[in-house]
Amino acid sequence: MSTTRPIATTRSATGIPTGKLAVWWVIGSEIVIFGGLLASYVMHRLGHPEWAEYASHTNTWFGATNTFVLLTSSLFAVLAHHAAEQGDGKKAAKWLLGTCAGGLVFICVKAVEWTGEIQHGYTITANGFWHFYYTAAGLHGLHVIAGCIIMLIIANDARKGKELHRVELIGIYWHFVDIIWIFLFPLLYIAK
Amino acid sequence: MAEHQDHAGDHGQAFYVKIWAILLVLLILSVLGPIIAPHVAFGFLEAWMITLMTAFGIALVKAYLVAANFMHLNVEKKYISYLLATMLMLMLLFFAGTAPDVMEHKGQNWENVAAAAEVERALEAEGKDPHGEHAEGHDDAAH
Numbered sequence: 001m002s003t004t005r006p007i008a009t010t011r012s013a014t015g016i017p018t019g020k021l022a023v024w025w026v027i028g029s030e031i032v033i034f035g036g037l038l039a040s041y042v043m044h045r046l047g048h049p050e051w052a053e054y055a056s057h058t059n060t061w062f063g064a065t066n067t068f069v070l071l072t073s074s075l076f077a078v079l080a081h082h083a084a085e086q087g088d089g090k091k092a093a094k095w096l097l098g099t100c101a102g103g104l105v106f107i108c109v110k111a112v113e114w115t116g117e118i119q120h121g122y123t124i125t126a127n128g129f130w131h132f133y134y135t136a137a138g139l140h141g142l143h144v145i146a147g148c149i150i151m152l153i154i155a156n157d158a159r160k161g162k163e164l165h166r167v168e169l170i171g172i173y174w175h176f177v178d179i180i181w182i183f184l185f186p187l188l189y190i191a192k
Numbered sequence: 193m194a195e196h197q198d199h200a201g202d203h204g205q206a207f208y209v210k211i212w213a214i215l216l217v218l219l220i221l222s223v224l225g226p227i228i229a230p231h232v233a234f235g236f237l238e239a240w241m242i243t244l245m246t247a248f249g250i251a252l253v254k255a256y257l258v259a260a261n262f263m264h265l266n267v268e269k270k271y272i273s274y275l276l277a278t279m280l281m282l283m284l285l286f287f288a289g290t291a292p293d294v295m296e297h298k299g300q301n302w303e304n305v306a307a308a309a310e311v312e313r314a315l316e317a318e319g320k321d322p323h324g325e326h327a328e329g330h331d332d333a334a335h
């Protein structure tokens with residue numbers, strides 16, 4: 001095995017390890033991506049009074065359940081970080097797997113919710129509201145899936161006590177995904 | 193790991209569980225908001241205002257709690273907060289620049305015929321007055 005460590009791990013010219021700085025930059029660009037999408041949704045929603053009726057068909061309980069799931073998975077992610085700080089890689093890996101399970105439950109709830117909506121004719125082409133609904137929630141769902149895959153890789157390393165600093169990095173990303181949902185929930189499910 | 197010790201190292205598990213419990217209470221309040229809003233509305237405080245406050249006001253508080261305590265943004269280098277705030281400002285700039293053309297369907301020298309027609313068609317299909325969307329108070333009075 002090579003003993004060379006990646007520069008992202010060893011260098012911190014800005015006062016922050018380069019890998020962590022990269023995660024903050026990813027989040028900065030994600031703010032623009034999701035921010036642009038949500039800002040577009042808000043301006044269209046305000047310009048289209050008929051969307052209030054379309055929005056009334058979303059199920060608040062599905063949204064609330066998924067908010068609960070993501071908030072809980074965020075707790076698991078920060079507990080994984082806490083365990084990694086203590087140098088306990090095995091415990092960190094367990095919390096990361098718990099976080100990943102939260103992501104899986106989130107996707108399953110979304111699958112059930114979307115199946116019902118599509119069966120009722122509320123497809124992505126039904127009207128502008130449902131177009132935004134599936135685009136925003138779908139893009140967010142892709143971030144959840146990507147986060148879960150990365151988390152499994154990091155958990156596998158953490159279990160062996162390797163690269164524990166990465167537990168914090170994936171945690172930061174996961175909390176951001178949680179924050180996006182915190183805003184999607186009232187936009188798509190509460191404001192009717 | 194030394195550089196991480198000043199972050200989460202200050203807090204035990206109980207602290208994070210406490211933040212999570214506060215987030216759940218806020219979630220419950222945001223779900224209950226639209227349900228209780230019509231019953232607690234009085235005077236100038238209308239039901240939709242209460243719903244907006246419980247939905248988006250609470251979302252802002254929840255996002256702050258997650259960012260500050262779970263992402264540890266409160267103990268991160270200041271320039272990270274400035275970086276994220278700059279991105280939010282870009283989003284607001286985008287909104288300010290484009291919203292007037294999207295939220296309105298007619299200006300001094302232009303008209304978005306397709307959008308206006310779609311609003312009219314959809315409101316008629318819903319059985320509502322397509323020309324009364326900006327005069328809800330008058331509609332209520334008429335009924």
